[in-house]
Amino acid sequence: MLITRRMKNPKPDHRPEIMAIYAELERRPLPRQCEMRTGCCHFRLAGHTPLLTKGEALYAAQSVRASGRKALKPHPDGACPLLGRDGRCTIYAHRPFGCRTHFCAEAGGMYPRKHVADLIQRLEALDERLGGDGSRPLEGAISAVLAEK
Ligand code: SF4
Numbered sequence: 001m002l003i004t005r006r007m008k009n010p011k012p013d014h015r016p017e018i019m020a021i022y023a024e025l026e027r028r029p030l031p032r033q034c035e036m037r038t039g040c041c042h043f044r045l046a047g048h049t050p051l052l053t054k055g056e057a058l059y060a061a062q063s064v065r066a067s068g069r070k071a072l073k074p075h076p077d078g079a080c081p082l083l084g085r086d087g088r089c090t091i092y093a094h095r096p097f098g099c100r101t102h103f104c105a106e107a108g109g110m111y112p113r114k115h116v117a118d119l120i121q122r123l124e125a126l127d128e129r130l131g132g133d134g135s136r137p138l139e140g141a142i143s144a145v146l147a148e149k
Helices: 015-026 054-066 113-129 138-147
Strands: none
Touching: 015 054, 015 113, 054 113, 054 138
């Protein structure tokens, strides 16, 4: 007798919705100058750490794994562990939403919430569907996903 096993309530694929949210953000840019500034990647200096929902963390972790890394190594300067030695983001195409909204003052400051409120709501709704527990600081959020089997 053929027995097929079905997972109960399988988690949805995060990728289509995350990619759609990031693509929508690209379609509504505000004037900002952040190229190679990396101010927001230096958490201690910026005084901020990006907060990630589960879908963002899963998407970022996918890029970390694709580069052969299994865990994040702390940056010696207390900067983002994903900041490369050349001063570039090592997961640029998969960088989280906060990194796309230029929260460092040097680059022009964070996007006004009303400009992206609907996209934040979509990220939060996806987080719920994925069984997340809300936004978490970048390093912990991505490390937790990398530790998952
Ligand atoms: S994920 Fe990339 S863009 Fe975001 S803080 Fe880290 S190095 Fe900077």
